[in-house]
Amino acid sequence: MAGKISPWSNDETLQHILMxxxxxxxTSLYNLLKTKLCPYFYVCTYQFTILFRAAGLAGNDVITALISPTTRGIREAMKNEGIEFSLPLIKEDGYEKKKTPGTSLGNGGEQVISDDDEDEGFSWLEEMGVQDKIKKPDVLSIKLRKEKHEVQMDHKPExxxxxxxxNTLTLLNFLINSKSLIASSGPQAGLPPTLLSPVAFRGATMQMLKARSVNVKTQAVSGYKDQFSLEITGPVMPHSLHSVTMLLKSSQNGSFSAGLYTHEPTSVFNICLPVNRVLHKETLHEELGNCGLHSKTLDQLSQTPALGKSSLRHVELRDFVFNWRS
Known part of the structure; x- marks a missing residue:
């Protein structure tokens, strides 16, 4: 029955064609991003989501890609392919990671310890001359402990x-050749990941979001007044949210409120990334002027994110003054 509903789930030839x-x-979408004709796009797999940003967005002067959530297996596979990456929420020392202040890697709040830390931990014993009487952990036990902490971090925002x-180009090739992107069971079995972009690309189709409007009368001081609500269901992309707020700002005389529901694993995309060089506003508009975004939206998306691991939950405009909470 499942084969009839999803003919691609058991048809390897069809799966190969789809992939x-x-x-x-x-590849088409990445090339648009590289030439700054696309500001950003998402790759949505059944395991994780990737956000590719063009150079100039989120305060970075190079193309960036954020992947969340990840597992030790994915990170090891990327490392084996020669993809250089970092864990922004984890202070790094080579490939060994230590917990940054205020970042919990597990229920116990433990940290991953590097080889240097292990050596420093026993240096005081050498000063006392009793290092030979204390059994020092062997290399295998240290390695196992590090692996345990890396696994504890899996599927978490960290x-x-x-x-x-x-390295984003190497990541693209890695993803294209990776068999782990496709689910082997479930409703997405045999299907390639979903690509979401604000601009058209080769093979793309435009999908309409579901919208429902409601008009109710609420009691006011002078009687009753009409109150309108609009419910939009589906993946509302960042540029669309900003465009909607600009539209409502003018059409609703500077007063409206909005409740937002985020795909939780992607909230961490709002973290502040390490920046080498910030592009000037004029340069940004010149280079990304043809990416399809409104200039004010481009200004907003080019700013360094400030929400951290959280996301917008509520936006309110009253007398043309915005308030929001995460």
């Missing part, structure tokens, strides 16, 4: 991975 077409679409610059 081949998807690879062309993915596992978010940042890839920058030309």
């Amino acid at each position: 081949s077409d998807w690879s062309v679409s993915f 596992s978010v991975v940042l890839v920058k610059g030309m």
Whole structure:
């Protein structure tokens, strides 16, 4: 029965064709991003989501890709492919990670310890001359402890991975050739990941979001007044949210409120990334002027994110003054 509903789930030839077409679409979208004709796009797999941003967005002067959530297996596979990446929420020392202040990696609030830390931990014993009487942990036990902490970080916001610059191209090739992107069971079995973009790309189709409007009368001081609500269901992309707020600001005489529901694993995309060089506003508009975004929206998305691991939950405009909470 499942085979009839999803003919691609058991048809390897059809799966190969779908993946081949998807690879062309993915490459097309990346090239648009590279040439700054696309500001950003998402790759949505059944395991994780990737946000690719063009150079100039989120305060970075190079292409960036954020992956969340990740597992040790994914990170090891990327490392084996030669993809250089960092864990922005984890202070790094080579490939060994230590917990940053205020960042919990597990229920016990433990930290991953590097080899240098282990050596420093026993240096005071050498000063006392009793180092030979204390059993020092062997290399295997230290390695196992590190692996345990890396696994504890899996699927948490702290596992978010940042890839920058030309390494994003290596990431693209890695994703195209990775078999782990496709689910082997469930409703997405055999299907390539979903690509979401604010601009058209090769093989793309435009999808309409579901919208429902309601008009109710509420009691006011002078009687009753009409109150309108609009419910939009589906993936509302960042530029669309900003465009809607600009529209409502003018059409609703500077007063409205909005409740937002976020796909939780992607909230961490709002973290502040390490910045090498910030592009000037004039340069940004010149280079990304053809990406399809309104100039005010482009200004907003080019700013360094300030929400951290949280996301917008409520936005209110009253007398043309915005208030929001996360």
